[in-house]
Amino acid sequence: MSLIVAKDLSKTYSTGAAKVEALKQVSFEIEAASFVSFIGPSASGKTTLLNLLGGLDRPTSGSLTVAGEDVSLLDRRRGAIFRGAHLGFIFQDFNLIPVLTVYENVEYPLLLVRTTPSAERAARVAKLLESVGMGDEAGKYPDQISGGQKQRVAVARALVTEPAIVLADEPTANLDTATAAAVIGLMRQMKDRLGTTFIFSTHDPRVVNEAEVLYNLEDGRIVGRREPRGRAYAQAV
């Protein structure tokens, strides 16, 4: 079975009398170790879909299996356990914890989500900070580093637990062109190295073609699937 299986997935928001169908019977499958992007205009349902994949929200109908778990059934606590075990998150606004240093931010999931022994923790954090090129900034606080550096730290934080899937909702929206490309490049590098599945959403034409599999969302529906580089590309480099 694929790592992610979505079948007839729908999500309807009802605010008062008004109902918004954010996702309409969406079906797709995502294999392990793939680099997938959902693109589409504003309000097309990208964030809604990523929230469902992350077990942060529940679908209105349809089925969704992520890493073998039916995420439509998770309550608050079990959702947290599921995310801590299988997922990493990268946010548009970086969302580093301001009172924690770069090092501590990366360490957080190992310390307060899981309970990794301290020696292993130190080794993993150091290695990841090194591989995202932030080894020299470990002692700095988030407000002392640039946006691109913050997102590198966020990538390290998402990967430190070695999750099966990393979800990133518009990870480059707040970055300039060069930095955006560098962050996406870093994500793909990590995917190649660790075999992590990355799923990111964007409407940024600069990074669209970096994905191996590209789903086009429009008005809550998948209207196209492309493989701009294809799996062959990843194996070639």
Next chain:
Amino acid sequence: MRKLFEIAIRNLVRNRRRTILTGSLIAVGIIAVVVFGAVAGAFKGMMIAQFTDAVLGDLEVHRRGYVASIDNLPLTLNLSAQQVTAVERALQSIPEVEVYSPRVKLGAMFSNYLETTSIRLNGVDPEREFATVPLLPSRIKGGAQTIRKGEILIPDLLAQGMKVKVGSAVVVIATNQDGSVNALQLAVGGVLVSAAGPSGRDAYIHMDDARELLRMEELEISEIAIGVREPGRVNEVYAQLTRLLASQVDAGGKPVFEVHTWEGLSPFSSIARMIDLLAVFIKVALVAIVLISVMNVMLMAVYERIREIGTIAAMGTLPGKILAMFVIEGFSLGVFGTVVGGALGSVIVLLVRAARPTFDFARVEGLVLAPVVTAGDLLVVSGIVVLVSVLASLQPAFKASRMEPVEALRHA
């Protein structure tokens, strides 16, 4: 766990001004409680001591019904020698009882051969009486600080009114239980400065003189005053003694004796209770201050950090851990205020003590107030404040732990 404390403290430091403000508010409340408690406690202790240590003793035992008719000093309600022995046996079995002093009390006429007035006589064994009410000797002005046979100690107002001095010859006249009137010639052995309270007509004579005046074949005792080792344990002694004496019943099945603590006898017990009540009110105010300010700060903290809460929840932090994070922050804030307030409060009390403030109470002048803060008091106040801080942060923390990560993350 250590990391949770670190995060809490850094978050408190992040909002330095707010933390200092709230911490100071808590500290001021604690200072008020500590300083008031120490000063009022010292005042109360002194006030009680002035009367109990000079007149009453810590506890007194009488025949049942004596205290109700104490204004008449009824000789008919005296304790027989046999009953006195029973009480003494009980007293000797209670280790907390330090001393006791039997007294013969009677109403009498006091005459300087020109004028006559009524007085209340206390026949005592001087040594035991002084041990039981240790402030009594210090009240004797003029004359020797003792009570000799053939002498009488009279209150200063009476001495002035009757124009007698130390050494003057006086006569006391009393009626005994059989109705015979007897007189006894005495010399004024000393003048008593009034103790605080209604003791303006209390004179002291030697026990043997009282016995002679009343023509007692066998010594009868009106009351037994008791001094305990630790004033704080009066109620324990009271309970023990009451239990021990309860077995003594009369023909009608009613208890023979009655035991009272100073509180039941002192005219100041209501003032003492008022001071205690005030202290409770100040503590209640402190609890309210801590509850409201900590809850307010923690609600603000939760509101400011909605996105952070969403982030850590999305990463898989369990709701219980998010709850703990905020509770620990409130706890730390309470501890901060407590440490500052406790330290400053103790310093203030020490300064007050060092300044040796004096005050006059009733007709006693120049009493030095010596407030102390005990570790126990500090611990109780600190415990209350920290506990209330935790309780106050529970609701905001619960709110944080129940947030939907999607909504929290969407929050601007």
